[in-house]
Amino acid sequence: MESYDEDLNENPFFHMLQTEHTELFQKATVEGWIICVPCEGSVPKYALTVEDFFSHILIPSDELPESHFRTLNDRDVRICNRVVTVEENDISRPLTTHILFEETYYTDDLLKYKVLCLEHPLERHSDFGPVSSNSSVVISLQTLRDCIDLLWTESRGRDVLEKIDQLIRDFLSCNNNLEFEPLQVQKDLVGSLYTICLQNALRDSRLRERTSTNKHLLENVKLAVETYMLHTVYKKVIKGVTACTAHDDANLNKIIRNLSDIQLRDLGVRQDLYDTVPWAKQELARIDGYSTVLGKVGCLKRMLGAITKQHPSKNSPDLFVGNVIAADDLLPMIVFLVIKTGLPNWIAHLTFMKQFHFSNPSKCQVDEYSFLITSLEAAIEHINSGLFLGSSIPEAQIVYEEKYDKYKKADEEQQSVSAEPSGIEYLFEQIKLGNESEVKGILDRSIGSNSMRERESSTKKNDIILKLCHPLCSCDKCESIISKSLCNTTPTINSCDDRGFTALHVACMFGRPTMVDLLLKYGSNVNACDYSGSTPVHYAAAKGYQNALLLLVHAGAHIDIADNEGNTPLHLACNNGHEGCVKAIIYFAEHVGLKLNINCANSQGNTALHNAARWGYEGIVHLLLENGARPGAENKRHITPLDYAHNIHITRLLMRAIKTMPPSGLMPGSSNGIVTNLTSKSKELHVAASSKKTLDFSDSVKPRKVSGASLQKGSKTKKVFYGVLPETTQGMRNVEKLLKAIAAGDTRLACYYMGLDANDEAASQKAAQPEQQHEKCHPLCTCEKCQPENDVNSDENGTDEEHSHHILDVNVCDGEGFTPLHVAAMHGRLDLTRLLIDAGALVDVRTRTKAATPLHFACQNQRLQVVQLLLRRSADPDIQDWHGNTALHYACYVGNIRLVETLLQLASPRLDLKNASGKSAVQEAEEKMALTIVKLLRGGKHFVVNGDESKDY
Template identity: 35%
Template sequence: MDHSYDEDVTLNQFLVCLCKSSVNTFYQAVDNGWLICVPRDGSFSKNTFTVKDFNDHILTPSKCTDFNFMTLSGHNVSVNNKSIQCHHDNQVTAVDILFVETCYTEDSQSYKIICTNGPLTSATITQEIIIIQSTQDCLNFLYSKNNKSLLKDLRYLVDTFLLTYSFSNMHIDEQRKTVNILYNKCLRKAYSNFKSPNSFFQDNIKLAVEYYVYNRVYNILIRNINICVAKDDSILNKLIQNYSSFPLDLDVDKDIEAVIPNARCELSKLYIHRTIIGKYKCLKDTFLKLSNGNNNFTVDNLLNALVNLIIHCKIPNWSAQIYFMKNYIMSNNKDFDDNFYLTSLEAAIEHIKTYSFNIDLFITANDSKYSLFFNHVRSGDYQKVKKTLDHIKIETSSSMCHPLCECDSCIKQVYKESMICVNYKDDQGLTPLHIAAFYGHPLIVELLLQYGSDINALDNFLRTPAHYAALRGQQNALLFLLHKKASMSGDNEGNTPLHLCCSNGQESCVKALLYFMEFSDSTLDINIQNNQGNTPLHLCFKWGYSNLVDILLEQTADPLVCNRRGQTCFDCAHNFKMVEQFSAYKKKSIERVRKRSIEVTQQQRVIDKILTAISDGDIRLAQYYLGIDNENQCTKRCVYVNCANNKGYTPLHVAAMHGQNDIVNMLIKHGSDINAVTTSEQFTALHLAVQHSMNETVIILLSSEKCDVNKQDHCGNSVLHYACASGNASLVTLIHKYGADWTVINKSFTSALDVLNKNPELRHLIFGYNMKKLH
């Protein structure tokens, strides 16, 4: 018996009948503080109760000990923490205690209830009844008669079935018939062990056997179903992914909005359950969380709420899940409520397929002038956008030498004024260029760039205009941004534009990105990983986009890259036919990995020796491994000067971190990449030198023309952020001297100037700098 059994005891039929038909007995027990034992629902073989039944379950204290009681009908009862033993008719009945609860009458009088697994006297006890809600309940039920041979027989039948049948080429209807035959065999075996006329007990047998069978064969069944409905799921996933990228106005009731997160968390577990009972219970719990006891909850509220849940649940095989629940019910014990849950879920998915939701950006520009300008960009009105930008030039001409003056001062004035308009951000950090890219207006994109729009402007999610073009599949706008050298960096979740168009199934944009990068000087890491470690190939396999998988593999995408869960793209797939289709790439990759494994191991050993020598300050040994002679001349090609360990630390990172200045000079001289970053933290050598307060090393690094003083790490912090946080005034002054940008904002929307303001020891430095430049 599962002792975590939960029941609303106030609705228990035994207690309800006691309160109504034996009022005097009930209030006598309440007034005297007697314990009332309440057998759980379904444990009596009858629906009507006698006075003796009630008297058998009301316990009066005994004078002997605190654990001994007497029923009103005269039976001796002993109670411990787990069970109650009742002595009656020369026999002893032991009943498990499920829980103890304090209840109250309408007059606020308290009384104590002990909910038991069944009646205290064998005169009314039925077969042991277990309410099946989990796998453990199923096993408890099958073991309830100590007939362990039954499970052994069921295990043999299922194992024989799995060895006999192969579902790889079996039609889905034939698969269902075959599983039904297995279920009937197991059911007949169970009936031969449990012979009971009780219909409730017979229903439990059906549920238990169904639960057991599906728990064993689910992986094989759902695999074949996934293959059969893969096309439907792929189309649905593309719709859902595009809808989930931006907030939709689904008109969800305000009371329901508050419980949406809890309901979504519950529904997200649907694909984890392996049985019909588990999946239906998941749906039922989701609906209960949505209603949240709200009496005004209607079907009209339900549809919009379910659409919201489905769009944001991230389940990649909705069609397969629904097919399984509809077509694999064997016990036929599902009631009307369960059918209603599944039908409602189907209706919501069909609504997503057929209804065209309006995907729009919610622009919140506080200035009415900019709000109007943003609307011109949104609607693609090229003439009005151009007229607005030209009008700014005309207005600024009054402060110029003359309207046609092209001196440096006047040109700067015009440029400055136009920048105010084209780079204005709304509350979400959206610029006009973001909007033009999102709605796919390449001519307006070109116009905005001509007037000085920042091509790599970041919104509040660290997304550039290129991200928005990729999200919406705006190929022409994306190509134009690529031609203008748009950044392919990751957003706040590490997703590059390639990740986004792969996740949303935007095939045209994927081709545009890959082919442009192939035939231009730009570089794009096709195996780049987001914050979860997923590559674009992981996302394509997960959502079932076989065409995109084919394109990425042709462009040398590596299918063996593992994400943070240790999964390759093949492990993320639900369509196993697609996995088999591209298994040749997997074999080639495995062979390539095997050939390189020895080389990589040997190379890593050399790298470890180099980094150890550098951290110890042994410049001679470091020169030896790097192939540099004592005169600091390179005797052979320095293949290891930019090598890195598995955390991405190069020799220059280690030298800068430990303040080994002679080695730092040597490495820079021989071509070390001064802006190389570590794998997870994205630290440069300058970041590490500043963090460890190596002032001399910082000077050496900053003196290099190639050093990027404003490079940001994974948190968006520049070296100036760390210098201000450390309280090292000389370091802050030094970095400022080399042109560090005080306005660089990290992912917490904090600039170095904000950090400086919070540090009282450095606040005096603010007055020593030119504040006009900082703002």
């Protein structure tokens, strides 16, 4: 057999195993299992599932470890004379393939593992072919964009997507009240829609034929249909899901808000994971921006990658490796991230991912999806269980019991000087524990006469001097004795520590009403502020201790005082979901005749109603609205409580209040237009989760610029450029129209779609006019039927502005990666080619499926003038597509001597490059019997071969 030369670092199968299935790859390397990698191009597009990777990991047998193996999906494999045989049920048809070569790799931890490069995969597929004739790019379904590409390219058209769109429109029109149905009814209805959409997709003859023999493609088609359907109906579905989970979400939010001070050390998170928190939190916070199960699970996957510290490999910058983390270490990390992310509807998103994943054939199947979703569910259940309490004070502050324990463990010499802990710390610790008798004794001692204190102080001073090395000694031991003696002072009722906390602050912080009552009797300052501007009332309201709160307000505490961030006790009680404290504040103010500003805004402009609506506390929202809260109040970001509402129950309460409230009831600065817009659209209830701009296309809307080596050994590394994928399905349709216009030579229409000047003033003016393009015979048609009624006022109607939002990038591409320049070169549109290049089109842009450039297509289709233009604009003639062919290969294949002459004169291409079949351009010409071209290529000219001048051929 011929030797085969391939760079495994560029192999898509091997790359996906290391990046998409990191845990499996790391397990294989640790255990010393053998990894089988099918050669590049032997795996069909969109065909890889986790089962494929399981079937390519070989575990040696104990008896015959050199020849007998078993795959992770429990299939017997034998290796003999470089032939791999997979035993199947049909003994007469065993699956066999050859080992092309084997390599030994070492991980960063110097673990050794073996990789076998195989001629074909160890799974049967209908569309496998030889490397030279069926090269393809392996693309996994990671985003909505990938799903659309699969349906678009595999069915060879947009008919499948258009039929699905029509089915979805019919479904939404027949289920206007879907969001008001029970969850099971919603699931059944959307599940029926998925089944119908999948059936219609498989009616496509090409899809039906390919999926009938390829189970992996079928699974990906199922996932693609589900993802596309969910993206379209998401706004309806998420409204219904949030309505069904509103109560559970509110309860979870109340727990989370009261755990907001919790720290990593409180959960026992490993210290080496601390630095991963910002990245992991950023990824997890994006989960509500995705409208599909695939997108949300992708967020969980990226969060896991951040926690495991995935980073570029030293050997391959495009390859990411990470550390293995145990589930016991992962759970507390996810718990911390859920608490700190600040998402108001975790239960709704978890329910959506669990209940609306229809493409999974078995709910009991253990795969990456189930692992990630189960991990999130476990973290949420752990929070809901109430098994742990949050830190009572921020991490930077001192925990009193820790200091108290230090005093207990002090050595005998230190205890002889200071037998008791420092006064104020000891007092605060006893208040936290609720030790009434000890607190009372401390406070009674603090009331003693000054003379007695002076005498005690003088006696202690003499004792301390006796313990020092000498009266003026400043060694560490003496300094410690003096500092401890200075701390051992009896605190008073209003003594405060280094954060400004008084005894009353601590009593309210830990919810000790008996301590509050005792401290008030001893004359504690009820309105004392700590260094954050918070009074005891703030802490009682934030922690939900209603009894302590009532004691304070009856003792004269100010209920409308704001802290340094502008938060009143009412803000904090509403933010943390303590309805009892909200009632206590409102009813007390009403009872004693105090004027409570219920619409007071904090430093961010948020009112108490903003906080209650954001976290879904329906009872508190109703209470605030009854007492004059303004639903139209805007914060500094111009967001109203209605914008924060994340379920239809809160929305209904706010909408009802807006309808009945006169314009004078709005906040200063709020326009009447806000009320008009909200009331006019009352049938379409606003929910924050359905109004958020989706991020489904955010991972693939930018131009792809990937560096990589050429397919053949010895070629220099080149930059690879791909086209810009459109952001929406409507953008995809516009791209298809653009490419069709270019293929037909319609320059004016093509320029209209890209916003370019076609050097025709009249045409440019007309191109900017059409307001409803889909209703016209042609976007630039000027017949009476298509003529706008008010042509003069078209600019006033904002038509130009609307069109500007739909202008396509000059490097935009379809699902297969064809850009306008590809199509213009393919069809020989010289003027359009020149116009596109002048507008910034990349001359060496490649397609996604074949990695072909415009120069490749121009040579294939013998477009001589376009070839000359591309070469003069610095097109690279030595770029090889996935078949290994250069522009010169195609010029020789079609037998066009003028193309060959043009390439030789304008570009001086390399003649030694060989394609995947091992043929050079000269050999292609010889095979086609193009003797004139062979003579030209072997003529008396010098050409560069491998960087050096060679002699005449």
